Amino acid sequence: MLPYLTLIFACQLVGETLTGVFALPVPGPVVGMVLLLCYLMVRGSAPEDLERTADGLLSAMSLLFVPAGAGVILHFRLLGEGLLPLGGALIASTLLAIAVTALLMRWLTRGGRDA
Amino acid sequence: MPDLQETWVYLSASPLFHLTLTLLAFQAATWVFEKGGRRPLLNPVLGAVILVVLVLLATGTDYATYFEGAQFVHFLLGPATVSLAVPLYRQWHHVRQSAVAIGASLLCGSLTAILSAVGVGWALGGTEAILASLAPKSVTAPVAMAIAEQIGGLPSLTAVIVIVTGILGAMAGPYLLDLIGVRDWKARGLAIGTASHGIGTARALQVNETAGAFSGLAMGLNALATALLLPIVWGLLF
Helix, strand or coil: HHHHHHHHHHHHEEEEEEEEHHCCCCHHHHHHHHHHHHHHHHHHHHHHHHHHHHHHHHHHHHHHHHHHHHHHHHHHHHHHHHHHHHHHHHHHHHHHHHHHHHHHHHHHHCCCCCC | HHHHHHHHHHHCCCCHHHHHHHHHHHHHHHHHHHHHCCCCCCCCCHHHHHHHHHHHHHHHHHHHHHHHHHHHHHHHHHHHHHHCCCHHHHHHHHHHHHHHHHHHHHHHHHHHHHHHHHHHHCCCCCCCHHHHHCCCCCCCCCHHHHHHHHCCCCHHHHHHHHHHHHHHHHHHHHHHHCCCCCHHHHHHHHHHHHHHHHHHHHHHHHHHHHHHHHHHHHHHHHHHHHHHHHHHHHHHHH
16 A cells, blocks of 8 residues: 555655646646556556555545635635625536536537437 | 643644544534435535534634644645546546547536636626636636636635535535436536536545546546636636
């Protein structure tokens, strides 16, 4: 497990470095994800221990958003003042984006049969 | 009880306390989620955030003190994002098959998220600072914060907006997708990841491996698309 945890951290580190050096518009971890994906493609298979390590981290992914979410405590006043535009925009736009993406994807992958 | 007081002062200053609080709150919220039949409405991220905020308010703890402990959990977001390469690799044959459909759906979804957020926010009387903080709401937090700053929003407000968007997508997305009759895991995952980044992806991974891989892919691609498109769209709008 440790070698693959090291590999995951190293991918992120290289990703963060590339993002910083080339001022890329994507976050370091996303570049790290691409790097790890390239490694797996070159290798031609995913080592079982890497799968176990990655799946372990991913099974706890929801938990990892809790500290950032608690940051809501810093913005109670601002959120209260902009409740209507913020709430309305968040609900409408999240639902619309989901519907548009899903319907278009289904339409395109089924050759337009059931739009 | 001076001893208890002293112990509290010691414990509340230690990172261990707020780290444990975060884990306990999440486990309690997960327990409710499981007991309630794993309904998306009982989203454990939302439940845990509410519990943590209540404890912080009740104990008069400021966010910076809380984050000293919670940062150890927060830090793992990076490695977890890198780990998304593994389900993505396992699903790569699906991705290659529908590369054009993925690209087109993602671009339209990304633009829909930006334009509808700014449009509805504007119609409901949002100030320009609020609109600029709203515009990048569907992308993962670090990218969203950088974009918000670039176009005149408040990065820390954007962070909260991004989290709320993620929770909303994870909660309402499955119901909406059932309602419009989209059952294909690829389309469901792509939609959830485009609209609600990592929080949606975390939820999708729990439900289905294909949905999770497509959601993770959409999250990464939308970060790129929004970072490139939004400053241009913003320039056209304002």
